[in-house]
Amino acid sequence: MTRATRMIAGPLGAVVLILVLMSLAMIAAGTSPVDGFTALFVGALGGRNQIGETLVATTALLFPALGICLAFRAGLFNIGAEGQLLIGGLCAGALGAVLTVPGPIGIVLMLIAGAIGGGAWGAIAGWMKARFGANEIIATLMLNFVAAYFALELVSGPLKGPLAAGAETAWLDPKYWLPTLLPATRLSIALLLAVALALVLQWTFSRTVFGYDLRASGEAPEAARRSGINLARLTWLALTLSGAIAGVGGATIVSGELHRFNTQLSPGYGFTAIAVALVGDLQPLWICIAAFGFGILESGGLAMQASAQVPKDAIHVIEGLIIFVLAARRYVATRVEGTLP
Amino acid sequence: MAGEPVLSLRGIRKAFPGVVAVDGVDLDLFPGEIHALVGENGAGKSTLSAIAFGELQPDEGTVSARGTVGLVHQHFELIGRLRVWQNVLLGREPHRGWRIDEVAARERVVAVAQRNGLEIDPDAFVETLPIGVQQRVELLRELDRDPAVLLLDEPTAALAPAEIESFFATIVQLAARGTAIMIVTHKLQEVTAYATRVTVMRHGKVVERTLIGETSIDAIARAMVGGELPAVARRATTQMKPGLRVRDLRAGSGATRLHDFYLDVRGGEIVGIAGVEGNGQSTLADALAGMIDYKGTIERTGTIGIIPQDRQREALVMNWSLVENTLLGRQHRKEACRGLELDRGRARTEALAIRERLDIRAASVDMPVRTLSGGNQQKLVVGRALIDRPDFVLAYNPTRGIDVGAAALVQSRIMEARNHGAAVLLISFELDEILTLADAVIVMYRGAVLGSFGREAFDRAAIGRLMAGSA
Numbered sequence: 001m002t003r004a005t006r007m008i009a010g011p012l013g014a015v016v017l018i019l020v021l022m023s024l025a026m027i028a029a030g031t032s033p034v035d036g037f038t039a040l041f042v043g044a045l046g047g048r049n050q051i052g053e054t055l056v057a058t059t060a061l062l063f064p065a066l067g068i069c070l071a072f073r074a075g076l077f078n079i080g081a082e083g084q085l086l087i088g089g090l091c092a093g094a095l096g097a098v099l100t101v102p103g104p105i106g107i108v109l110m111l112i113a114g115a116i117g118g119g120a121w122g123a124i125a126g127w128m129k130a131r132f133g134a135n136e137i138i139a140t141l142m143l144n145f146v147a148a149y150f151a152l153e154l155v156s157g158p159l160k161g162p163l164a165a166g167a168e169t170a171w172l173d174p175k176y177w178l179p180t181l182l183p184a185t186r187l188s189i190a191l192l193l194a195v196a197l198a199l200v201l202q203w204t205f206s207r208t209v210f211g212y213d214l215r216a217s218g219e220a221p222e223a224a225r226r227s228g229i230n231l232a233r234l235t236w237l238a239l240t241l242s243g244a245i246a247g248v249g250g251a252t253i254v255s256g257e258l259h260r261f262n263t264q265l266s267p268g269y270g271f272t273a274i275a276v277a278l279v280g281d282l283q284p285l286w287i288c289i290a291a292f293g294f295g296i297l298e299s300g301g302l303a304m305q306a307s308a309q310v311p312k313d314a315i316h317v318i319e320g321l322i323i324f325v326l327a328a329r330r331y332v333a334t335r336v337e338g339t340l341p
Numbered sequence: 342m343a344g345e346p347v348l349s350l351r352g353i354r355k356a357f358p359g360v361v362a363v364d365g366v367d368l369d370l371f372p373g374e375i376h377a378l379v380g381e382n383g384a385g386k387s388t389l390s391a392i393a394f395g396e397l398q399p400d401e402g403t404v405s406a407r408g409t410v411g412l413v414h415q416h417f418e419l420i421g422r423l424r425v426w427q428n429v430l431l432g433r434e435p436h437r438g439w440r441i442d443e444v445a446a447r448e449r450v451v452a453v454a455q456r457n458g459l460e461i462d463p464d465a466f467v468e469t470l471p472i473g474v475q476q477r478v479e480l481l482r483e484l485d486r487d488p489a490v491l492l493l494d495e496p497t498a499a500l501a502p503a504e505i506e507s508f509f510a511t512i513v514q515l516a517a518r519g520t521a522i523m524i525v526t527h528k529l530q531e532v533t534a535y536a537t538r539v540t541v542m543r544h545g546k547v548v549e550r551t552l553i554g555e556t557s558i559d560a561i562a563r564a565m566v567g568g569e570l571p572a573v574a575r576r577a578t579t580q581m582k583p584g585l586r587v588r589d590l591r592a593g594s595g596a597t598r599l600h601d602f603y604l605d606v607r608g609g610e611i612v613g614i615a616g617v618e619g620n621g622q623s624t625l626a627d628a629l630a631g632m633i634d635y636k637g638t639i640e641r642t643g644t645i646g647i648i649p650q651d652r653q654r655e656a657l658v659m660n661w662s663l664v665e666n667t668l669l670g671r672q673h674r675k676e677a678c679r680g681l682e683l684d685r686g687r688a689r690t691e692a693l694a695i696r697e698r699l700d701i702r703a704a705s706v707d708m709p710v711r712t713l714s715g716g717n718q719q720k721l722v723v724g725r726a727l728i729d730r731p732d733f734v735l736a737y738n739p740t741r742g743i744d745v746g747a748a749a750l751v752q753s754r755i756m757e758a759r760n761h762g763a764a765v766l767l768i769s770f771e772l773d774e775i776l777t778l779a780d781a782v783i784v785m786y787r788g789a790v791l792g793s794f795g796r797e798a799f800d801r802a803a804i805g806r807l808m809a810g811s812a
């Protein structure tokens with residue numbers, strides 16, 4: 001296929017399909033698609049506050065999507081971003097609650113703590129795969145549950161804030177809050193961090209030896225092994241970095257949005273991020289755009305429910321269908337390419 | 342030709358972006374003939390057979406067939422975990438109600454096999470069968486449909502000499518009973534031994550069509566390349582120096598286990614490993630490449646260049662460009678990088694140099710290697726292995742499945758590496774290739790050295806006997 005048809009069959013085709021599916025979901029819910037989409041877009045982009053909320057969701061999706069992208073490029077299906085996000089947030093929140101250093105240093109330390117926590121969570125799956133040949137899909141998926149209960153247990157007991165009513169850490173000192181990007185909204189500079197990270201990843205993939213090794217391992221493992229790449233080490237490293245990126249995302253949610261850690265940190269960002277990464281065709285810069293699209297769905301969905309009576313859950317149904325459609329599209333694409341000489 | 346053609350192609354033209362693959366080709370296949378279709382990689386043979394089979398639509402021209410057309414692919418399309426009869430009848434199983442009638446199915450497969458003089462156990466699992474028998478299964482699947490025309494794409498590429506003979510015995514029988522057969526192949530000896538007619542293609546056009554009795558291997562080869570065959574580079578006198586030294590090597594397991602293996606390859610010579618496939622050659626290559634654990638000694642000085650056996654799986658990333666593939670296996674050298682980044686300018690220059698030196702037919706070094714023909718892919722692998730002037734070259738079936746012109750070029754480059762002082766170990770299943778290139782031959786049998794010959798003492802019959810395991 002040429003580049004143009006690949007784009008049409010790829011991300012653009014997916015977007016069109018998503019819009020069609022959404023229209024069908026709206027009709028099924030008894031609303032005209034015109035009303036539904038109007039409500040959705042007004043809710044997501046209709047004012048400063050709405051745009052802020054959309055970008056907050058974009059940021060929250062972008063970090064785990066970039067992490068997933070890195071693992072997928074190495075041929076590793078990391079579906080544990082949800083757990084890695086959560087553990088990253090937990091580490092950042094736990095550290096932030098006890099810090100006594102100047103603000104900027106504290107913020108950096110929290111982000112590092114998030115990377116270490118998420119990275120460690122990814123590393124467990126990486127080690128299981130590299131050492132014992134465990135299937136990384138199962139390992140990363142199951143570690144999501146471990147993460148959720150582990151975090152809940154810790155913030156219900158040892159890490160529970162002294163004044164907290166529910167299961168959560170103590171509130172952060174405001175000097176440890178990520179600076180606001182768009183005044184009078186909840187949008188922090190985490191968005192800029194995420195976009196910068198996307199640029200760094202794009203450069204890493206296309207220009208560096210590590211990116212070259214990573215892509216070779218994903219595309220042709222046997223040829224990669226024979227080219228001198230240590231596949232076990234690369235597997236381990238890729239899943240660790242993938243988890244670390246998601247973990248930083250968790251830390252930015254704690255420091256930029258919640259200002260404390262609790263297990264409501266993510267309404268499934270780590271899972272939606274899989275669709276974001278795939279819609280973005282595993283290209284970091286396209287993933288930024290895809291994350292914005294999904295950010296619109298996330299934040300506009302609520303408004304759609306309020307004014308057009310389309311249940312917000314319909315959005316999640318659609319997100320599930322998107323993954324399904326993308327998997328089918330990839331299958332179709334390989335079939336079509338396979339018949340070309 | 343007697344009778345009416347069963348398959349008739351008229352004025353076929355097919356273009357792909359950037360290349361006209363087939364350009365105004367006529368072809369008739371008559372009952373009872375074995376028609377060989379030959380040409381260099383990229384001459385349009387595969388495209389033409391895909392059109393004849395109906396897998397591709399031509400841009401211009403007509404295809405008319407009387408009866409079914411069957412196609413046996415070069416790469417088998419079998420399901421290893423199913424039984425022979427299940428593979429043969431896949432999609433056409435006889436039914437009794439909603440269930441597969443296993444008894445009738447088995448009988449039908451046995452009947453087809455007997456009618457065609459093929460011996461087969463219908464209940465064997467395909468993955469447990471040797472390659473030659475798997476091919477029989479592939480053939481049976483087509484024969485069950487009682488084809489009027491049978492197209493065979495490189496049918497003997499993976500077969501051992503004995504298997505090739507029995508394969509052609511079957512084909513000749515089939516033709517005698519009136520099936521029209523077309524074979525796409527690179528092996529000109531097989532063409533002159535078994536075919537009745539040959540069509541030679543070059544650059545998408547038919548350049549010669551003749552009865553086998555009226556031509557020769559040389560004439561066919563000249564028609565394929567459009568002139569004289571490129572000669573293999575001359576063997577120069579070299580100064581021998583230390584190269585590879587292997588002592589008491591033990592590695593692998595099972596039938597291909599290496600034991601008490603020893604080997605010396607000096608710089609400036611080519612040592613050929615002769616042997617029938619499956620006598621430990623892959624284990625040896627893997628041990629030398631450092632891909633498996635071994636016991637014993639492997640001593641080697643300097644750098645290594647490897648031409649692996651399976652170019653698509655072991656040597657190339659098919660979705661990547663020539664430039665990116667030029668770096669594969671060389672990406673960890675200091676020179677490959679400038680600062681933190683891979684030096685892509687340098688890689689591009691190298692890719693262009695390889696394309697030039699090995700005459701790779703690629704419009705651009707930025708196109709993915711999967712769009713290249715097999716011969717051009719192999720040239721890239723060979724060019725890459727030799728570009729850094731390695732002290733030791735490990736070449737494993739370097740010309741397998743590629744046409745005569747490309748093969749001569751590859752062999753020349755290997756000979757030149759030797760002339761420049763490289764120690765070359767050539768593992769090949771083609772004895773002719775070894776006898777052409779090597780300064781010394783070692784016969785490998787069941788994981789051990791069974792005998793060795795210096796170039797002055799090459800004796801084809803004696804080597805052949807040792808390859809079969811008799812001293």
